[in-house]
Amino acid sequence: MKALVNGIIYTSFNPVRKISGLVIANDRVIFAGDSEVARRIVELAGGEVVDLKGKFVMPAFFDSHLHLDELGMSLEMVNLRGVTSIEELVNRLKASNARIIFGFGWDQDELGRWPTREDLDAIDRPVFIYRKCFHVAIANSKMLELLNLKPSKDFDESTGLIKEKALEEARKVINEKVLSVDDYAHYILKAQDHLLNLRVHSVDFMSVNEKALKALFRLEREGKLRLNVFAYINPELLGKLESLGLGRFEGKRLVIAGVKLFTDGSLGARTALLSEPYSDDPSTSGQLVTEKKELVEVIERAKALGLDVAIHAIGDKALDVALDAFEEAEFAGRIEHASVVRDDQLERIKDLGIRLSVQPHFIISDWWVVERVGEERAKWVYRLKTLSRYAELGFSTDAPIEPADPWLTVDAAVNRGRDNVKLYELTKDESLSVSEALHFYTYGSASISLARDIGKLEPGFKAEYIVLDRNPLGSL
Numbered sequence: 152m153k154a155l156v157n158g159i160i161y162t163s164f165n166p167v168r169k170i171s172g173l174v175i176a177n178d179r180v181i182f183a184g185d186s187e188v189a190r191r192i193v194e195l196a197g198g199e200v201v202d203l204k205g206k207f208v209m210p211a212f213f214d215s216h217l218h219l220d221e222l223g224m225s226l227e228m229v230n231l232r233g234v235t236s237i238e239e240l241v242n243r244l245k246a247s248n249a250r251i252i253f254g255f256g257w258d259q260d261e262l263g264r265w266p267t268r269e270d271l272d273a274i275d276r277p278v279f280i281y282r283k284c285f286h287v288a289i290a291n292s293k294m295l296e297l298l299n300l301k302p303s304k305d306f307d308e309s310t311g312l313i314k315e316k317a318l319e320e321a322r323k324v325i326n327e328k329v330l331s332v333d334d335y336a337h338y339i340l341k342a343q344d345h346l347l348n349l350r351v352h353s354v355d356f357m358s359v360n361e362k363a364l365k366a367l368f369r370l371e372r373e374g375k376l377r378l379n380v381f382a383y384i385n386p387e388l389l390g391k392l393e394s395l396g397l398g399r400f401e402g403k404r405l406v407i408a409g410v411k412l413f414t415d416g417s418l419g420a421r422t423a424l425l426s427e428p429y430s431d432d433p434s435t436s437g438q439l440v441t442e443k444k445e446l447v448e449v450i451e452r453a454k455a456l457g458l459d460v461a462i463h464a465i466g467d468k469a470l471d472v473a474l475d476a477f478e479e480a481e482f483a484g485r486i487e488h489a490s491v492v493r494d495d496q497l498e499r500i501k502d503l504g505i506r507l508s509v510q511p512h513f514i515i516s517d518w519w520v521v522e523r524v525g526e527e528r529a530k531w532v533y534r535l536k537t538l539s540r541y542a543e544l545g546f547s548t549d550a551p552i553e554p555a556d557p558w559l560t561v562d563a564a565v566n567r568g569r570d571n572v573k574l575y576e577l578t579k580d581e582s583l584s585v586s587e588a589l590h591f592y593t594y595g596s597a598s599i600s601l602a603r604d605i606g607k608l609e610p611g612f613k614a615e616y617i618v619l620d621r622n623p624l625g626s627l
Contacts, residue, residue, distance in 0.1 A: 152174065152175070152176045152192075152193050152196045152197075152198030152199070153174070153175045153176075153193065153198055153199045153200075153201060154172060154173065154174050154175075154189040154190055154192065154193035154198065154199070154200045154201065155172065155173040155175070155189070155201050155203055155208060155616075156171070156172045156186040156187075156189055156190050156200060156201070156202055156203065157171065157172075157186055157202050157203050157204060157205065158171060158172075158173075158186075158203030158204075158205065158206055158207065158208050158618075159171070159203075159205070159206070159207045159208070159622070160172070160173055160183070160203075160207075160208040160209075160608065161207070161208065161209040161210070161589075161608070161623065161624075162183050162210075162607055162608040162609050163210070163590070163593075163594060163606075163607045163608070163609065164209075164586045164587075164589040164590035164593065164594070165586070165587070165590040165594070167586050167624070170183050170184050170185070171184075171185060171186035171189075172184060172185055172186035172187070172188060172189030172190065173189060173208070173608060173614075173616075174189045174192050174193055175614040176198075178613060178614055179611065179612065179613055179614055180608055180609060180610050180611065180612050180613075180614050181610055182610060183608060183609050183610060203618065206618050206619065206620060207618070207619040207620070207621065207622055207623060208608070208616050208617070208618055208619070209589070209593070209608075209616065209617060209619065209623050210593040210594070210605075210606050210607055210608055210615060210616060210617075211350055211351065211352035211353065211593070211615040211616055211617045212349075212350055212351045212352065212353075212557040212592050212593065212596075212617075213351070213352070213353040213354070213379075213545070213592065213593055213596035213597050213600070213602075213605060213606055213615075214346070214351050214353070214354045214355070214546070214547045214548055214550070214555070214557070214592075214596065215354075215355045215508040215545035215546060215547040215595075215596035215599055215600055216355050216357055216461075216487055216508040216510065216545075216547035216548075216549055217354055217355070217356065217357065217547060217548055217549060217550040217551075217555065218285075218356065218357055218358060218549075218550065218551065219338070219339045219342045219343070219354065219356045219363075219380070220335055220338050220339060220342070220356075220359075220360075220363045221285065221338075221551055222338075222342040222345065222346075222550045222551045222555065223337070223338030223339055223340070223341035223342035223343075223345075224253065224338045224551075225255050225550075225551035226341055226342070226345060226551075227338075227341070228253045228254055228255050229243050229244050229246075229247050229252060229253070229254035229255075229280075230243075230254070230255070230256055231243060231244075231254045231255060231256040231257040231280060232256035232257075232283065233256075233261070234256075234257055234261065234262065235261055235262065235263075236262065236263070237262060237263075237264070237266055237270050240254075240257060240262065240266060240270070240280075241270060241271070241273050241274065244271070244274055244278055244280070245273075245274055249276070250276065250277075251276065251277045251278075251279070251294070251297075251329065252274065252276055252277065252278045252279070253279050253280070253281075254278070254279075254280035254281070255280065255281040255282075255283065255285070255551060256281070256283045257280060257281075257282055257283065258282065258283050258419065259282070260419075260519055265289075265310070265312065266280070266289050267289065267310045267311060267312075268289065268290065268291055268292060268295070268309070268310055268311025269310075269311075270289075271289060271290070271291035271294075271311065272291050272292050272293075274291060275293075276293060277290075277291065277293040277294035277296075277297055278290065278291040278293070278294055279294045279321075279325075282419065282420060283419065283516065283552060284416075284417035284418075284419045284420055284552060285551075285552055286314060286315065286318065286416045286417040286419075286420050286422060287312065287313070287314045287318070287416075287417075287419075287420045287422075288312075288313045288314075288318055288321065289310070289311045289312055289313070290311045290313060290321070291311060292311075295308070295311060297324070297328065297329075298320075298321050298324050298325075299324070300313065300317055300320060300321060300324075301320075303316065303317050305317035305318070314416065314420060314422060315416050315422055315438060315440055316440065322360075326360055326361075326362055330362065331362070332362050332365045332366050332369070333366075334362075335362045335363045335365070335366035336366040336369060336370055339363070339366055339367065339370060340370070340375065342550075343376070343377060343378050345555060346378060346555055347377060347378065349555055349556050349557060350557065350617040351378075351555065351557060352378060352379060352615040352617075353378065353379035353380075353381070353596070353597065353600075353602070353605055353606075353615060354378055354379070354380055354381070355381045355383060355408070355461075355508070355547070355596075355600050356380050356381065356382045356383065357383045357411045357461065357487070358383070358384075358385055358411045359382045359383060359384045359385060359388075359411075360384075360385050360387075360388075361385075361387075361388060361391075364382065364384060364388065364407075367380060367382060367405055368405070370405075371402045371403065371404055371405040376403075376404035376405060377404070378404065379404055379406075379602070379605065379613075379615070380404060380405050380406070381406045381408040381409075381600050381602065382405065382406065382407050382408060383408055383409045383410060383411040383459070383461050384407065384409075384410055384411065385410075385411065386410055386411075386412060386449045389410060389449065389452050389453065389456070392407075392456055393452065393455075393456065397456070398455075398456035398457040398458060399456070399457045399458055406602075407458070408458070408459050408600065408601070409453065409458045409459030409460055409461055409484075409485075410449060410453045410458055410459070410460050410461070411461050411462075411463070411487075412441060412446055412449060412460065412461070412462045412463065413440045413441055413462070413463040414439065414440055414441055414446070414462060414463060414464045414469040414470075414472050414473050415437055415438060415439060415440055415463070415464060415465055415466050415468075415469035416437065416438055416440065416465070417465060418465060418466075418490060418491075418517060418520060418523055418524070419517065421435055421437060421523070422437050422438045423437045423465035423466035423469065423490065423491070424436065424437035424438060424439050424465075424466040424468045424469035424472070425437050425466040425467060425468055425491065425524070425528075426466075426467050426468040426471070426493075427528075429523055429524065430522065430523060430524055430525035430528075431522050431523050436468070437466050437468070437469070439468075439469070439472065443472050443475050443476050443479070446462065446472070446473065446476035447476050447479050447480050450476060450477065450480040450482050450484065451480055454480065454482055459484060459485065459600075459601060460477075460482060460484040460485065461484065461485040461486075461487050461508070462476070462477075462484065462485070462486055462487065463487045463488060464486050464487065464488060464489065465488045465489075465490040465491065466490070466491050467491040467492060467493050467496065467531065470486065470489060470491070470492060470496055471496070473486055474486075474496070474499055474500070474503060474505070477503055477505065478503055483503060483504035483505060483506075484505065484506070485505070485506045485507070485508060485599060486500075486505055486506070486507050486508070487508050488508070488509065488510065488513075488549075489507050489509060489538065490513065490532060490533060491524065491528065491531050491532055492531055492534060492537075492538065493531055494531075497537065497538075497541045498541070500538075500541050500542050501541040501542060505542055506542060506543045506544075506545070506598075506599035507538055507542045507543070507544050507545070507599065508545045508546075508547050508596075508599060509533070509535060509538065509544060509545070509546065509547070510546075510547055510548060510549045510552075510553060510560070511533070511535060511546060511560050511561075511563040511564035511588075512548060512553040512554065512559055512560050512563045513533060513549075513553065513563075514533050514563050514567050514568055514572060514574060514575075515559075515563050515568050515571075515572060516552075516553060517533075517574075518568070518571065518572050518573070518574075520532055520574055521573045521574055521577065526577060529574060529577045529578065530577060530578060532574060532578065533567075533574070533578070533581065534578065534581050535564055535581050535582075535583055536580065536581045536582065536583055537581060539583075539587070539591070543595065543598050543599050544591045544595050544599070545591060545592075545595045545596035545597075545598065545599035545600065546560055546564070546588070546591045546592040546595065546596055547560075547596065548560055557592055560588075560592065561585065561588045561589065561592065564582075564583045564587075564588040564591075565582060565583055565584065565585055565588055566582065567579065567581065567582050585623070585624050585625075586624055589623060589624070593606040593607070594606030594607050
């Protein structure tokens with residue numbers, strides 16, 4: 152048993168509630184109130200008393216959508232964020248000592264053009280580099296020999312550009328031929344250390360493949376998981392769960408929570424599915440990745456196993472498809488991203504009881520979005536304040552697509568790139584208060600993850616807390 156005393160302890164942010172003392176037993180809060188009462192309870196029980204000396208305590212952050220494996224891998228990949236020329240990109244990659252070079256974070260709008268297979272052939276080792284959205288990659292000739300991809304509309308052999316369905320196939324080859332379960336365990340632990348240093352204690356791990364799932368079970372069994380991990384598996388794994396009669400699993404730290412599906416791609420790659428063509432490229436409206444019929448079939452199978460369902464939908468037409476699938480399957484699931492949401496879709500989200508995981512830092516990274524969708528549609532983009540009135544909202548980073556630092560996300564939700572992003576002037580009324588942002592990043596994320604005993608520091612809740620030197624509700 153332990154007491155935290157003489158502090159300023161925020162037990163929740165909606166409503167904002169402050170106390171001075173907390174008692175924890177068996178990793179759960181059993182008392183939240185006066186500091187001296189907390190001290191007496193623990194002293195009578197012979198427990199530990201921790202004097203906070205006026206420091207601040209709040210619930211730990213809960214990132215409701217990220218990729219532990221890719222985050223861990225990205226920490227060892229060549230970081231291509233901020234690269235502004237092909238020459239700089241190639242030089243960064245050449246500096247790597249890896250046998251197979253993986254990179255991430257480039258943006259063709261910052262580079263001035265798309266990188267190509269020919270550019271990367273200047274390097275005499277296999278090279279595979281993800282665009283910052285992780286929905287597009289470029290491979291050089293040596294890497295393409297390893298991948299042996301079949302020609303398709305999503306794979307341009309001449310340029311080495313790989314996207315969407317072809318990228319799924321490339322990842323499968325990398326998973327089967329390049330990475331082992333040991334590699335996945337290594338990357339998950341590396342990501343875990345990174346997140347814990349950032350005060351993130353709980354995560355929804357999206358798009359978990361078989362080797363990553365095996366690594367998670369091993370780490371859980373060995374007591375090496377220190378994060379609360381809610382795993383949303385790839386649909387290909389459903390058959391194995393069905394054959395074993397397994398559904399939702401809850402261990403000490405690991406929960407097999409649900410299934411992750413896709414309807415479209417990303418705005419950056421112009422593969423997010425819009426109801427009208429892109430303003431800066433009228434030749435395309437994006438790409439539907441999964442038909443509604445297939446979505447419904449997977450939702451029905453997940454329901455039978457007691458699993459949640461999370462559907463990636465960035466464009467407004469993709470959101471229509473996802474909502475249609477949830478309605479037909481009579482299932483109140485999750486939408487991941489909900490980046491472009493029309494007014495007529497808001498009531499439908501509410502009526503269907505849909506939960507939303509959103510990524511405020513996209514506002515900063517997608518600085519070009521007004522040109523991409525046009526000023527008229529820009530009012531539908533990253534509309535956090537509006538969405539919060541119609542659905543349960545959780546915050547996330549989609550790391551490694553965005554930095555995992557939660558304070559950068561909070562700042563993006565509150566300030567919306569005020570001085571640097573054109574979208575701010577068109578959508579400034581979508582800015583949140585700091586307390587709203589912290590609520591969505593704690594109990595909001597827990598709630599959409601169906602983990603309603605995380606995210607507050609009240610009796611019965613898990614004692615996932617962080618200690619801060621400054622007031623979290625202070626100005627950013």
